[in-house]
Amino acid sequence: xxxxxxxxxxxxxxxxxxxxxxxxxxxxxxxxxxxxxxxxxxxxxxxxxxxxxxxxxxxxxxxxxxxxxxxxxxxxxxxxxxxxxxxxxxxxxxxxxxxxxxxxxxxxxxxxxxxxxxxxxxxxxxxxxxxxxxxxxxxxxxxxxxxxxxxxxxxxxxxxxxxxxxxxxxxxxxxxxxxxxxxxxxxxxxxxxxxxxxxxxxxxxxxxxxxxxxxxxxxxxxxxxxxxxxxxxxxxxxxxxxxxxxxxxxxxxxxxxxxxxxxxxxxxxxxxxxxxxxxxxxxxxxxxxxxxxxxxxxxxxxxxxxx
Amino acid sequence: xxxxxxxxxxxxxxxxxxxxxxxxxxxxxxxxxxxxxxxxxxxxxxxxxxxxxxxxxxxxxxxxxxxxxxxxxxxxxxxxxxxxxxxxxxxxxxxxxxxxxxxxxxxxxxxxxxxxxxxxxxxxxxxxxxxxxxxxxxxxxxxxxxxxxxxxxxxxxxxxxxxxxxxxxxxxxxxxxxxxxxxxxxxxxxxxxxxxxxxxxxxxxxxxxxxxxxxxxxxxxxxxxxxxxxxxxxxxxxxxxxxxxxxxxxxxxxxxxxxxxxxxxxxxxxxxxxxxxxxxxxxxxxxxxxxxxxxxxxxxxxxxxxxxxxxxxxxxxxxxxxxxxxxxxxxxxxxxxxxxxxxxxxxxxxxxxxxxxxxxxxxxxxxxxxxxxxxxxxxxxxxxxxxxxxxxxxxxxxxxxxxxxxxxxxxxxxxxxxxxxxxxxxxxxxxxxxxxxxxxxxxxxxxxxxxxxxxxxxxxxxxxxxxxxxxxxxxxxxxxxxxxxxxxxxxxxxxxxxxxxxxxxxxxxxxxxxxxxxxxxxxxxxxxxxxxxxxxxxxxxx
Numbered sequence: 001x002x003x004x005x006x007x008x009x010x011x012x013x014x015x016x017x018x019x020x021x022x023x024x025x026x027x028x029x030x031x032x033x034x035x036x037x038x039x040x041x042x043x044x045x046x047x048x049x050x051x052x053x054x055x056x057x058x059x060x061x062x063x064x065x066x067x068x069x070x071x072x073x074x075x076x077x078x079x080x081x082x083x084x085x086x087x088x089x090x091x092x093x094x095x096x097x098x099x100x101x102x103x104x105x106x107x108x109x110x111x112x113x114x115x116x117x118x119x120x121x122x123x124x125x126x127x128x129x130x131x132x133x134x135x136x137x138x139x140x141x142x143x144x145x146x147x148x149x150x151x152x153x154x155x156x157x158x159x160x161x162x163x164x165x166x167x168x169x170x171x172x173x174x175x176x177x178x179x180x181x182x183x184x185x186x187x188x189x190x191x192x193x194x195x196x197x198x199x200x201x202x203x204x205x206x207x208x209x210x211x212x213x214x215x216x217x218x219x220x221x222x223x224x225x226x227x228x229x230x231x232x233x234x235x236x237x238x239x240x241x242x243x244x245x246x247x248x249x250x251x252x253x254x255x256x257x258x259x260x261x262x263x264x265x266x267x268x269x270x271x272x273x274x275x276x277x278x279x280x281x282x283x284x285x286x287x288x289x290x291x292x293x294x295x296x297x298x299x300x301x302x303x304x305x306x307x
Numbered sequence: 308x309x310x311x312x313x314x315x316x317x318x319x320x321x322x323x324x325x326x327x328x329x330x331x332x333x334x335x336x337x338x339x340x341x342x343x344x345x346x347x348x349x350x351x352x353x354x355x356x357x358x359x360x361x362x363x364x365x366x367x368x369x370x371x372x373x374x375x376x377x378x379x380x381x382x383x384x385x386x387x388x389x390x391x392x393x394x395x396x397x398x399x400x401x402x403x404x405x406x407x408x409x410x411x412x413x414x415x416x417x418x419x420x421x422x423x424x425x426x427x428x429x430x431x432x433x434x435x436x437x438x439x440x441x442x443x444x445x446x447x448x449x450x451x452x453x454x455x456x457x458x459x460x461x462x463x464x465x466x467x468x469x470x471x472x473x474x475x476x477x478x479x480x481x482x483x484x485x486x487x488x489x490x491x492x493x494x495x496x497x498x499x500x501x502x503x504x505x506x507x508x509x510x511x512x513x514x515x516x517x518x519x520x521x522x523x524x525x526x527x528x529x530x531x532x533x534x535x536x537x538x539x540x541x542x543x544x545x546x547x548x549x550x551x552x553x554x555x556x557x558x559x560x561x562x563x564x565x566x567x568x569x570x571x572x573x574x575x576x577x578x579x580x581x582x583x584x585x586x587x588x589x590x591x592x593x594x595x596x597x598x599x600x601x602x603x604x605x606x607x608x609x610x611x612x613x614x615x616x617x618x619x620x621x622x623x624x625x626x627x628x629x630x631x632x633x634x635x636x637x638x639x640x641x642x643x644x645x646x647x648x649x650x651x652x653x654x655x656x657x658x659x660x661x662x663x664x665x666x667x668x669x670x671x672x673x674x675x676x677x678x679x680x681x682x683x684x685x686x687x688x689x690x691x692x693x694x695x696x697x698x699x700x701x702x703x704x705x706x707x708x709x710x711x712x713x714x715x716x717x718x719x720x721x722x723x724x725x726x727x728x729x730x731x732x733x734x735x736x737x738x739x740x741x742x743x744x745x746x747x748x749x750x751x752x753x754x755x756x757x758x759x760x761x762x763x764x765x766x767x768x769x770x771x772x773x774x775x776x777x778x779x780x781x782x783x784x785x786x787x788x789x790x791x792x793x794x795x796x797x798x799x800x801x802x803x804x805x806x807x808x809x810x811x812x813x814x815x816x817x818x819x820x821x822x823x824x825x826x827x828x829x830x831x832x833x834x835x836x837x838x839x840x841x842x843x844x845x846x847x848x849x
Contacts, residue, residue, distance in 0.1 A: 030733070030734070031733060031734040031737040031738070032733030032734060032736055032737045033733075035442070036733050036736050036737060037365075037736070038736060038750075039771060040740060040770050040771065041442060041445065042445045042448070042770070044459050044460055045441075045442065045444050045445050045459065048437040048440045048444065048459070048461070049440040049442060051437070051440070052438070052440035053440075078511070081357060082355060082357060082358070082532060083357055083358040083360070083363050084358045084359065084360065084363075084511070084514045084515070085532060086511075090532060093531070093532055094532070094533070148565075149562075149564060149565060149568070152565055152568050152569070153568055156568060156569065156572045156574075157568050157571055157572045160572065163574065164565065164568055164569035164572050164574055165558075165560060165565060165569060165574075166534060166535065166558065167531070167534050252533070252561075253561040253562050253565075254562055254565050255565075256533075256534055256558060256559055256560045256561070256565075257534065258531050258532060258533040258534030258535075258559070259533075262533055262561065263533065266354075269731065269732060269733070270733075271733055
């Protein structure tokens, strides 16, 4: 097991390097640059700015300098667009925000999604099943960029219960709408995966044997059926968790949360190379880490899996 | 009395009225109106500002904040006229190439230090210093300060710049050209003073709320990137007694419809009206929905370079395409925000600019359409030889609607086939800058309130002339306008040439379309540059 973990981490290092190199090259190949603007800068001014940010050097050297700075000093450089801030500060400020609303969305999605899917499977083809499936399909097809403004109109404009946006340190009234808007589609996916996987498990031979043995249904469900039916859910949860905690541009735009999702998308359109790289590296790192965690969870749940 | 002297004198009167009586809290010192208890002004910004460092800031929302935090030599009043700021006034020589500003002796930084001429010298040297890498260092160049070229190029020390503190309260600026409008340029945020001791102590972190020292009516107290920035009254400001708004909050709200909802829920005092919603909002909230002219022009530019289509070299084709656009449909049916149909490049709201009587502006649309058909036929295009080209704009719902309307007009009236193409912003700029287009969208907002900020765009040497229009007479007229005290005749002539030559299709002139809380008073709707100062606003009691 320990060997396996070490091996996976060893593979992660070249994976990260390849990720950095490919993103770096792709980004620099996009037309325009961070200082392209509607009012082109005079050549001398542009040269001064590019010299300050090291953009006057050949691409390979920029890349070497960048990787060196990141690995030795953990320095992701200054933002080219938000000149009062470094990338470390932008991530340091934005990531805790997305982490907070992402984590609660995750809890919400699991807390409702799994029971909903399980109940639907147990009561298959009853009105409970239809209702649960209906709810999850509804939640799935209602995109969050439709849901977010609807929530704001309902809870802010009509009812006046919640502030229409902002963050204020993430106190609960600012958290409710982003969490609802972000978690519903995840909740729906979790419910559907849980339902189908549970149905499969409930129809399998070992459950039939358990029933034939006369075990009470509660024991069959909780002790024998739930755990194996969680496998597909867990493989979905790993990337979903990373997706949630690294933020959503839709949530950041509609609720002005100041999270990292908006910076990510915005940095691409602004050609803010350093911010874009910093967030890409963070998201890549988290993705690799959580796929490892998911693989380890597999081994714990399914005794047949051994590393 | 010249324009500047007049506006200065007017400014002194306003300033002295504002400074004189200090009445009991709760009433406005000059109008006597009852004031609201909560003097917090909250407004929406589309995007996070780039910086609040006066020499680094380059965007409008950042400049709005910087104008509150810092104060330059001169300010603008509600009509855009020049009024004293840190300087109480200035003198200039006959050649208008040496300006001497007298600084008030009671101006202070927020840490209590006096504001001196040396702070301006430091800031202006910092602006030009290549190490600062200011995106606005070209502003020092258009200010024509002596020695700016070599300093920018890193060939001379910044101390060689032609700006000197004769003493703590006297600043002398030497120029390489005669600039009658020089003082107006000192209202621009890149010329504001900066605190050397704070910048040296904190480096790049000096603009953080915990470090920043500023000399304006407000100090930065909170900044959460992409969420909010807060500025609060600066008790050290020399004219603090006249300030009424205690706190100004800028909230970053990317989506304009969400911002509108939050305005209607009472969370904001000001927000932009989304395109097409103005008539509805005006009917429903007549006191809140406002629209007023803005110094910006929306146009399409023909590619007249060698890479452009052959057809556009023919002036009759350019005229036909321009004539066939029914601008009133664009402004009244598509935009619906009180925008002005444009037949000239320079907006009519520009100071000292008289909209010239260009022939096609006074025709009816039916006449223009008939003329367009005739011109295109003369140029040899018609059913047997149809004209076709592509039309490029940057990706946006609003631009798309206008492009569709325009291409439809051409198709119906002239049988012209237009292929629409949209590109993401930076790609669009790159492609347009390389003349890789037939017809491309453009928009220009004036850097200052004078026609040359628009008309310079069509001179051959302009770096912004993406259509590569070149006309010797235009170049000569614009060059001589630089040193004239009244260049109105030159600008009129240039607009007439543009109406004949039609290098661009003017479509409309912008308006600011806002939802503004009815308690906010004194918003400078007459200031077309929209250089507003929180200290001049106030909230009246409901």
